[in-house]
Amino acid sequence: MKRPRKVIVIGGGLGGLWSALRVAEAGFQVDLFSLFEVKRSHSACAQGGINACFDTKGERDSIWQHIVDTLKGGAYLANQPPVKSMCEEAPGLIQTFERMGVTFSRTAEGVMDLRLFGGVKNRRTVFAGASTGQQLLYGVDQEVRRQESLGRIQKYEWWEFLSLVLDGRDTCKGVTAMNLRTLEVKSFRADAVILATGGMGQTYGHRSTNSTNSTGAAACRAYRQGAWFANTEFFQFHPTAMLGDDKTRLMSEAARGEGGRIWVPQDPEDRRRPNDIPEQARFYFLEEWFPSYGNTVPRDVASRAIWRVVHEMGLGVDGEDKVYLDLTHLNPGFIEQRLHAILDIYRKFHGSDPVHEPMEIYPSAHYAMGGLWVDFEKDEQTGGLKFGSQRNHATNIPGLYACGECDYGYHGANRLGANSLLSASFSGRVAGESAATYLLGLQDDLLSVPEQYYESEISRQQEINRSLTESHGTENPYSLQRALGNLMSSQVGVVRDNDKLRQALESLKELEQRSMNINLQETSNWSNQGLVFSRQLQEMIRLGQVITASALARDECRGAHYKPAFDLTIPENTYPGDPAYEAYRQAWKRQNEDWLKTTIASAGKDGPTITYQPVDLSVLPPEEPRDYR
Amino acid sequence: MKTIQFQIRRQDDPYSPPYWESFSIPFRKGHNVVSALMVIRENPVTREGRRVDPVAWEFNCMEEVCGACSMVINGLPRQACSTLVDNLDQPIRLEPLSKFPVIRDLMVDRSRIFTDLKRVRAWIEIDGAWNIHRGAPRVSPEAWKENYLYSRCMSCGCCMEVCPQYGEDQTFVGPATLAAVRLMNAHPTGSYHKTQRLHAIMAEGGLSDCGNAQNCVRVCPKQIPLTTAIGELGREVTLQMLRDLFGKSE
Numbered sequence: 001m002k003r004p005r006k007v008i009v010i011g012g013g014l015g016g017l018w019s020a021l022r023v024a025e026a027g028f029q030v031d032l033f034s035l036f037e038v039k040r041s042h043s044a045c046a047q048g049g050i051n052a053c054f055d056t057k058g059e060r061d062s063i064w065q066h067i068v069d070t071l072k073g074g075a076y077l078a079n080q081p082p083v084k085s086m087c088e089e090a091p092g093l094i095q096t097f098e099r100m101g102v103t104f105s106r107t108a109e110g111v112m113d114l115r116l117f118g119g120v121k122n123r124r125t126v127f128a129g130a131s132t133g134q135q136l137l138y139g140v141d142q143e144v145r146r147q148e149s150l151g152r153i154q155k156y157e158w159w160e161f162l163s164l165v166l167d168g169r170d171t172c173k174g175v176t177a178m179n180l181r182t183l184e185v186k187s188f189r190a191d192a193v194i195l196a197t198g199g200m201g202q203t204y205g206h207r208s209t210n211s212t213n214s215t216g217a218a219a220c221r222a223y224r225q226g227a228w229f230a231n232t233e234f235f236q237f238h239p240t241a242m243l244g245d246d247k248t249r250l251m252s253e254a255a256r257g258e259g260g261r262i263w264v265p266q267d268p269e270d271r272r273r274p275n276d277i278p279e280q281a282r283f284y285f286l287e288e289w290f291p292s293y294g295n296t297v298p299r300d301v302a303s304r305a306i307w308r309v310v311h312e313m314g315l316g317v318d319g320e321d322k323v324y325l326d327l328t329h330l331n332p333g334f335i336e337q338r339l340h341a342i343l344d345i346y347r348k349f350h351g352s353d354p355v356h357e358p359m360e361i362y363p364s365a366h367y368a369m370g371g372l373w374v375d376f377e378k379d380e381q382t383g384g385l386k387f388g389s390q391r392n393h394a395t396n397i398p399g400l401y402a403c404g405e406c407d408y409g410y411h412g413a414n415r416l417g418a419n420s421l422l423s424a425s426f427s428g429r430v431a432g433e434s435a436a437t438y439l440l441g442l443q444d445d446l447l448s449v450p451e452q453y454y455e456s457e458i459s460r461q462q463e464i465n466r467s468l469t470e471s472h473g474t475e476n477p478y479s480l481q482r483a484l485g486n487l488m489s490s491q492v493g494v495v496r497d498n499d500k501l502r503q504a505l506e507s508l509k510e511l512e513q514r515s516m517n518i519n520l521q522e523t524s525n526w527s528n529q530g531l532v533f534s535r536q537l538q539e540m541i542r543l544g545q546v547i548t549a550s551a552l553a554r555d556e557c558r559g560a561h562y563k564p565a566f567d568l569t570i571p572e573n574t575y576p577g578d579p580a581y582e583a584y585r586q587a588w589k590r591q592n593e594d595w596l597k598t599t600i601a602s603a604g605k606d607g608p609t610i611t612y613q614p615v616d617l618s619v620l621p622p623e624e625p626r627d628y629r
Numbered sequence: 630m631k632t633i634q635f636q637i638r639r640q641d642d643p644y645s646p647p648y649w650e651s652f653s654i655p656f657r658k659g660h661n662v663v664s665a666l667m668v669i670r671e672n673p674v675t676r677e678g679r680r681v682d683p684v685a686w687e688f689n690c691m692e693e694v695c696g697a698c699s700m701v702i703n704g705l706p707r708q709a710c711s712t713l714v715d716n717l718d719q720p721i722r723l724e725p726l727s728k729f730p731v732i733r734d735l736m737v738d739r740s741r742i743f744t745d746l747k748r749v750r751a752w753i754e755i756d757g758a759w760n761i762h763r764g765a766p767r768v769s770p771e772a773w774k775e776n777y778l779y780s781r782c783m784s785c786g787c788c789m790e791v792c793p794q795y796g797e798d799q800t801f802v803g804p805a806t807l808a809a810v811r812l813m814n815a816h817p818t819g820s821y822h823k824t825q826r827l828h829a830i831m832a833e834g835g836l837s838d839c840g841n842a843q844n845c846v847r848v849c850p851k852q853i854p855l856t857t858a859i860g861e862l863g864r865e866v867t868l869q870m871l872r873d874l875f876g877k878s879e
Contacts, residue, residue, distance in 0.1 A: 021758045036687070037743065039784055040695040092760030099765045101753040101816045103773060103780040110767030129777050134694055138780065142752035149747045157740070181732055211689045245657070246664035246710075247691050345692065348711050351659065429758070478671040521673060522682040526642045527733040529670075529685050 003447065004029050005439045007432075008175055008190035010161045010218060012038025014133075014421065015404025015428035016196030017140040022432025023194075024152040028439055031188060032144070033156045033177055035213050039141050042198050042211040043424060046133025047252055047341060049115060049125035050421040052090035056107075057114055061122035063087050069120045070419060071620050074369070074412020075559040076596060077231065080619035082376050082392075082409055085384035086426045093425055094126050100139035104128050118253050118417040119298055125418040130341030133421055140425075160532060161218045162461045164193060164225050164400060165454050172399035173449045176457045178465075181527050185461045187454035189446050192399045192435045195222060195372065196428060199405040203540045203547065204365035204493075205485010209241050209250045217539035219372050219406045223546070227395045229601040229608075230408040231370035232543075233551035234560045236415055237494050239302035240325055241364030242346060248364040249349055251325065251342050253417060255359075256295045258338050261326045262286050262306070262361075264315045274317075274324055274358045285309050300414060300560055303363035307494040310362075317360060324358035363494055367420060369411040369560065370550070372402040373600060376409075383619055385430065390438040393431035399438070403431035408598075413559020468534050469525075473517035477534040480515055484541055487511070492548050496563045501552040505607075508545045515541055546601045549608040556595040570627060588625045596622065631656035633665060634676075634720035637684055640731045647731070651676040651720065652684075662709035662723070663688050663698055686735035693850060696783030699726055699790075700735045706790035708850050726790045728797065742784045745802040749829045751809040753819045766817035779812040779858060781851045788845035788855055800834030804845035804855040807836060811858035814865070827862075827869045836866055 005028050009020045012034035020030045032038070055061040066087040071080060094112070098104060104112045105127055114123040128135035147153045158180045165174040165187055174189040200216025201208030208214075223229050240255060240262075241248035256262070263282045270277060286305055287294045297305070306323050310316035317323060327335050332355045336343065346354050373396060377389035385392055393401045393409075403424075410423040491504040515538045520530040556566045568588055574581040597612040632653045640647040653676045654668045666686055673683040688698040691710045698709040701724040703717055714721065729737035768776070782805050789795040789803040810826045813819040830836045836859065845855045 018758070025757050025759075036689060036697060037739065037784070039743075040689050040697045042690065042695075044694045044783070045690050045692055089760070092762065095762075095764035096755075096758055096760060099753065099755045099761070099818065100758075101765075101813065101819055103777045105777075106768050106770045106773040108770060110769050112764075128780070131694065131781060134783070135780055140758075143755065143758060145743070145747055146750075146752040146754070149750075211695065212691065213689050244664065244691075245659070246661070246667055249692055348693065349661065349713075351713050351715060476671060478667070521680075524641070524682055527685050527736065530683060 003445070005191045005442065006031065006189070006446070007192045007194060007435050007439065008033065008188060009194045009196060010175065011041070011196035011198060011404065011406070012157075013041035013043040013196060013198055013404060014137055014140060014424040015431070016194070017137070017144050018425050018428025019194045019196055019401075019403055019432035019435070020153055021140060021143055021147060022429055023436055024147045026433070026436035028436060030153045031156060031190065032153055033159045033161055033175075035158070035160055035180065037157050038144070038155070039138065041137060042214050043137040043421070044134040045209075045211060046421050047130050047250070048117060048254075049127035049132045049418045050094065050136065050425075051117070051124050051416070051418045052094045052126055052422065053087070053124055054091055054112065054114060054126070056111055057123045059122045061124055065122065066090070066124060068620060070410070070416055071412065072624070072626055073119050073416040074414055075626060076592070076617065076622040077234070077412030077558060077598070077615060078410055079376060079616040081378040081384050081616055084619050086410055086423060088384060089426060090422055093422070093429070097136055097139050097425075100143055102128060102135045102139040104135075120416070136421055136425065161197070161221070163221055163457055164397070165457050166225065166397070167449050167453055170226065170397065172397050173446065174454065176454070176461050178461070178532075180532060183465070183525055183528060183531070185458050185465065187458050189449065189454070191439050191442055191446055192401065194401040194403060194431050194435055195219060195406055196402070196404045196431070197406045200368050200540075200543055201365045202481070203484065203544050204488045205481055206245060206247050207485050207489040208365040209238060209248050210365070212247065215536045215540050216368070216406070216543045217536040219402070220539040220543045220546075222372065222395070222397070222400065223601075224542070224603050225397070226603070227397050227400060228373035229370065229546050229550075230373035231413075231550070231599050232368065232547045232601060233554055233599060234369035234413050235365055235547065236299065236367040236369060236560050237303040237363040238366035239299055239306055239363045240361045241366070242350060243322055243360055243362055244349065248362070249345055250366070251346065251359060251361060253299070254339060255325060255327065255342055258335060259327070259330050261295055261329070262302070262323055263326060264309055264317055264323050268315050268319065271318065274326070275328070283309075283315065300562070303494045304562060306363055311495070322360045322362045325361045326358040327354050328356060328358060365489065367415055368405060369408065369413065369415055370599075371406045371408040374402050374407045374409055378616065378618070387430075388433060388437050390434050390441065392434040393427060394434060394438070401431045401435050403427035413561060464535065465531060468518060468520060468531055469523060469528070471518060473519045475514045475518045477515070477518050477520070477530060477537050480511060481537055481540070484511055484537075484544060488544055488547070492544070492551055494562065496551055496561070497565065498552060498555075498563070501548055504548050505545060505552065508541060508548060512538070512541045512545070546608045549610060550599045550601055553610045554595065554599060556591055558595065570625070585625060589622075592622055633660065633714055635665070635669070636720045636722045637734070638724040639684065639734045640725070642733060643730055650681060658715065660714040662700075662702060662712045662714065662721070663691060665714055666709070684735065685733040694783060696785035699785045699787055700724065701726060701790065706787040706848055708785065711850070726786055728789050728795055729786065730797065739784070739786050742786060742789070742803070742806070745806045746809060749802060749806055749810050750822065750826050751806070751813050753813060753816055754822055768817065772815065776812055776815050778853055779808050782808060782853055783851065785850060787848045787850060791844035791848050793842050793844070794838050794840050799838070801838035802830070802834050804839075804859065807839070807862055808853060808855050808858040811862055824869065827866055830862065831866055831869065836862055
């Protein structure tokens with residue numbers, strides 16, 4: 001009897017679970033690896049919703065508009081056929097979630113309700129209370145559990161992916177992983193591997209909204225074995241994150257949407273409590289600088305304005321990196337009803353009540369638009385993805401696929417709110433289907449791959465463990481991560497400058513050296529969290545280098561990547577048709593000729609090597625610059 | 630100097646005996662239990678000045694939505710990330726959940742929760758995760774409101790910790806797992822397989838093991854009305870028993 005073919009999925013968030021499900025449904029075995037019980041994945045943190053055009057609000061919303069919003073929001077940097085397909089498939093995907101039992105919020109008539117989200121004009125965001133990500137995750141989790149009970153999926157929870165196993169032709173034939181309890185390193189054979197390992201916000205240390213396990217380490221390990229990263233310089237900073245020593249917590253855009261005002265004291269020495277500072281001593285900088293949008297400017301604009309007020313004007317509250325987000329002027333009953341979830345989080349984690357006291361917030365690393373490079377095959381007939389193609393979501397390593405936030409596929413230079421749950425689910429589904437096609441075309445027997453490839457990889461990994469546990473270095477891994485986070489957020493953050501980026505690269509190399517001289521503070525060979533963390537830390541530092549080198553190479557402003565030295569701004573009070581505006585449009589187009597291309601980072605001897613690839617612009621040619629006025 | 634005092638119940642591995650250690654960190658406003666444990670982790674020295682292994686515990690989202698960081702804090706099971714130190718009496722006593730096997734220190738093995746979810750078939754049977762060009766039947770806003778309460782269960786284990794009927798030597802599936810049955814049965818197509826789920830909780834370790842102590846509903850970090858679910862299931866199970874005896878009468 002022929003041995004059934006097998007796929008390994010790394011990661012149990014939305015992307016990983018979707019891909020596992022589709023591989024299992026195609027009749028193949030799945031081994032699903034996760035650092036923890038999959039139900040605890042970071043997908044659960046997404047609150048707001050998921051975009052899909054249902055047009056149930058009488059607004060004549062259209063799928064085309066969803067495509068346009070996504071492409072323009074991403075400053076045209078995303079390959080367009082995958083975006084087209086994602087938006088077209090979105091309603092069917094949501095209906096599948098509905099069938100899985102996801103408790104989407106309902107209208108009076110019992111259909112799925114829609115809400116308005118940033119960067120769009122129509123109501124297009126389906127949601128489940130204030131915990132949409134959690135609900136979607138649980139929906140797929142349940143289906144995976146069902147497949148598990150049918151014997152099609154086997155979970156390896158509490159296992160950490162360490163490396164790919166590549167055969168003599170550099171094709172991926174499995175992985176090595178470490179049992180997080182016994183610390184045993186083992187190899188696992190597979191015909192294909194799907195990485196669905198999530199975001200990399202922890203590279204920005206505690207100044208990130210990401211879960212503590214979103215380190216990007218797994219993707220970085222694949223990168224060092226030859227996989228390419230793409231567009232990693234594009235990192236979305238959410239303007240309104242609540243501060244914390246452990247991490248920052250997202251205060252949804254809704255707070256500004258419902259009338260929240262952002263301000264700082266005009267006098268940087270003003271140490272009065274915010275409620276004691278009179279109106280005329282406050283500086284409502286967003287309202288002053290952007291009179292028509294005011295506090296509801298898009299995320300990147302708000303982040304930059306806050307950066308400017310704090311870093312260039314020195315007006316941060318108490319001299320620190322923070323500003324006020326004020327709801328106290330609003331009707332308490334109204335905000336309690338509209339913003340219950342946010343108020344709840346703030347009260348719970350800060351201990352004060354935003355109804356009576358302004359919240360303290362600051363921009364925070366929120367979402368990586370970039371990630372592992374993945375391929376796609378365009379369907380010439382539809383202009384979208386060719387479904388079933390084994391090229392979709394394939395990395396440049398044969399047999400290795402990537403999906404979810406760890407890939408770079410759908411958001412270009414900036415992500416639209418409520419498109420992340422969509423891309424995670426859609427890309428997971430597509431990656432699973434592609435891997436299944438790839439398996440059908442395989443000729444060789446997995447067991448014919450010589451054992452030596454697995455054994456040598458195991459010993460390489462054991463050696464890394466040994467060097468860490470036996471090194472009696474001087475560096476504290478946790479202090480190093482704080483240094484990394486401070487470095488990345490201050491020098492590779494919201495506003496960028498080539499000199500600072502060059503300095504940051506030097507500092508990162510120094511940090512990498514220091515991370516080789518770690519004192520684990522414990523020698524236990526059972527559930528040694530310090531060992532696991534230190535290995536992740538080394539990868540985070542390397543990933544920081546990839547992000548920084550990519551940012552240094554790109555001399556322009558596009559989406560979330562902002563280098564003021566190369567800024568093109570729309571001349572004030574000019575509109576399409578005006579000569580000054582048209583001159584700006586021409587300059588913008590010239591910039592596109594130079595820079596509208598995908599950054600590719602590959603691992604070189606002395607750090608990342610940067611090259612570029614053209615972007616597929618076949619759906620919507622870039623004619624209209626983004627204009628938020 | 631103002632400090633924050635901790636007493637932490639430690640255990641090196643599943644087979645070694647537990648022991649207590651005390652730690653003290655500099656006071657800082659706004660600490661939660663996880664951020665305080667992070668301070669201890671960076672410099673694991675006991676109050677007596679002895680350098681020890683860092684305390685092992687589980688955490689991830691830090692927003693009280695992943696369910697990872699459950700532990701017993703000053704006698705009550707809760708999520709460590711959303712428990713503010715400023716609201717706690719000191720010394721703050723941290724213990725692992727007692728109803729699950731200890732892995733190390735404050736980490737426990739909660740895999741049984743997920744095994745039990747399989748046992749009660751807590752999923753909707755769909756034909757496949759592909760587009761069938763229609764969704765599920767409509768749901769009234771009132772029904773949604775009730776269902777949504779239950780769908781926020783994050784399998785944290787707090788309700789099981791305080792349930793007298795739940796334990797390593799007992800087969801009872803616990804309040805959260807029963808509530809999952811309530812939620813799946815309420816789904817418009819999930820109700821097609823209601824009988825199987827009801828039969829699962831009519832077996833050993835099912836609904837009849839509930840002792841009605843009502844502790845579960847008091848500690849749930851998501852305020853899920855667990856006892857309401859159990860009450861509703863009680864009626865359903867009774868009807869199911871009659872149907873099983875006399876055949877379908879409705």
